[in-house]
Amino acid sequence: DVKVTQSSRYLVKRTGEKVFLECVQDMDHENMFWYRQDPGLGLRLIYFSYDVKMKEKGDIPEGYSVSREKKERFSLILESASTNQTSMYLCASTLSPGHSLTNTEAFFGQGTRLTVV
Amino acid sequence: KQEVTQIPAALSVPEGENLVLNCSFTDSAIYNLQWFRQDPGKGLTSLLLIQSSQREQTSGRLNASLDKSSGRSTLYIAASQPGDSATYLCAVIPRDTDKLIFGTGTRLQVFP
Numbered sequence: 001d002v003k004v005t006q007s008s009r010y011l012v013k014r015t016g017e018k019v020f021l022e023c024v025q026d027m028d029h030e031n032m033f034w035y036r037q038d039p040g041l042g043l044r045l046i047y048f049s050y051d052v053k054m055k056e057k058g059d060i061p062e063g064y065s066v067s068r069e070k071k072e073r074f075s076l077i078l079e080s081a082s083t084n085q086t087s088m089y090l091c092a093s094t095l096s097p098g099h100s101l102t103n104t105e106a107f108f109g110q111g112t113r114l115t116v117v
Numbered sequence: 118k119q120e121v122t123q124i125p126a127a128l129s130v131p132e133g134e135n136l137v138l139n140c141s142f143t144d145s146a147i148y149n150l151q152w153f154r155q156d157p158g159k160g161l162t163s164l165l166l167i168q169s170s171q172r173e174q175t176s177g178r179l180n181a182s183l184d185k186s187s188g189r190s191t192l193y194i195a196a197s198q199p200g201d202s203a204t205y206l207c208a209v210i211p212r213d214t215d216k217l218i219f220g221t222g223t224r225l226q227v228f229p
Binding site for chain 2: 006031033035042043045048050058088090092094096104105106107108109110111113
């Protein structure tokens with residue numbers, strides 16, 4: 001039972017290209033996240049969305065933007081890909097802790113390994 | 118600002134050993150703490166979720182405890198197996214934000 005799906009497992013893009021990473025969740029979660037993961041640096045939050053059309057910068061938003069037009073879909077956009085954006089990108093979703101249900105378990109997609117050449 | 122630390126960074130044990138992974142956090146005002154497993158090149162798989170009102174959770178050979186007052190959680194793995202080899206991460210959701218804050222993980226290797 002797949003809950004969070006990322007559109008690609010592997011991507012290879014050229015420097016300067018505009019890149020779209022898509023994430024879809026089927027649990028009606030309010031919150032969605034984009035992280036990047038690099039060896040020795042752990043998971044770093046790029047952007048966070050707590051509702052449709054609402055977004056908040058994470059720790060490393062530079063060079064990225066996001067779009068959330070529908071509750072189930074959260075897109076990460078690399079406006080002009082650079083080699084230092086080569087990384088593993090992970091999408092996650094949770095219910096809002098303020099939700100009437102108390103289960104705020106986070107679910108992750110399978111990850112997208114992006115290589116920028 | 119909430120910070121999450123995991124010790125040790127890496128651990129190598131023989132099959133069959135019971136082991137403990139540690140997670141500490143600086144601010145006790147959290148909604149929950151969650152433990153994840155990550156295999157190389159893959160996404161994160163949720164193992165256990167402990168709500169702030171709970172003290173522990175168990176699933177099979179895994180037991181996670183939470184002590185908010187001391188800012189600590191432990192993940193206990195009983196009778197370790199080579200299939201347990203992976204990176205284990207803990208994460209908290211602080212009460213002043215909905216964001217998941219991660220530790221840097223413990224890389225576990227269980228050898229036959």
